[in-house]
Amino acid sequence: MGMRMACFVSGTRIATVDGPRPVETLRPGDGVLTRWGGPRPIRWVGRRAVDPPYHPWPNRVRPIRIAQYALSPDVPACPVLVAPGQAICLDLADHDVTVIVPCGLLVNDRGIAQIDIGTVTYWAVELDTHDVIIAEGLFVESYLDCGKRDNFELNGGPLRLFADFAPPQSAVPWALSGCLPLVLNGPMLHSARRLVSSETPAENRAAALG
DSSP: OOOOOOOEETTOEEEETTEEEEGGGOOTTOEEOBTTTOOEEEEEEEEEEEOGGGSSSGGGTSOEEEOTTSSBTTBSSSOEEEOTTOEEEEEETTTTEEEEEEGGGOOOSSSEEEOOOSSEEEEEEEESSOOEEEETTEEEEOOOOSSOGGGSBSSSSOOOSSOOOOOOSOOHHHHHHOSSOBOOSHHHHHHHHHHHHSSOHHHHHHHHHO
16 A cells, blocks of 8 residues: 555644644644744645444554653653554654654554554644644644545545555655655664653653652
């Protein structure tokens, strides 16, 4: 399949000019905050409900849970549920580069896990161009259109029968139109995995409390 959609489960709060708002309340024209460029308007919001137990490839649609404080003493601010292909923004000091990495490739036995919670609704947030937005304090990519809007309702055309939110097999669209390099394999993926596995959420929480 190889396509990927940047999307969040209902209830995930996105940083906006009016404060954090659940993703399902966002509409085109609303202003969201970005990591470097300040507020930007939303161009399009997509939605898709999926039921993993009845999907032919359940792992392509089961959500990834990023535990509270999984990445640092204050990030994310609460547990975050995203699609396996949703990429997060990471600063890889050993490579002196900032990249985005699909969460499905970062699953570990600490703070990032794929779970089954039954039916979930995913939401995609697209800006005029690809960017890094903020979900519960976590830096994440906005939706990048790779010609696969048919994974979502409100796409202006037919709906794909079985949604596919798995990590992609090719980073070419992100090399052409992405705001940051997309990492799918190799030494930088190993570095990203080490980074997110370096401390447990409990250790990060203890550090925050002093």
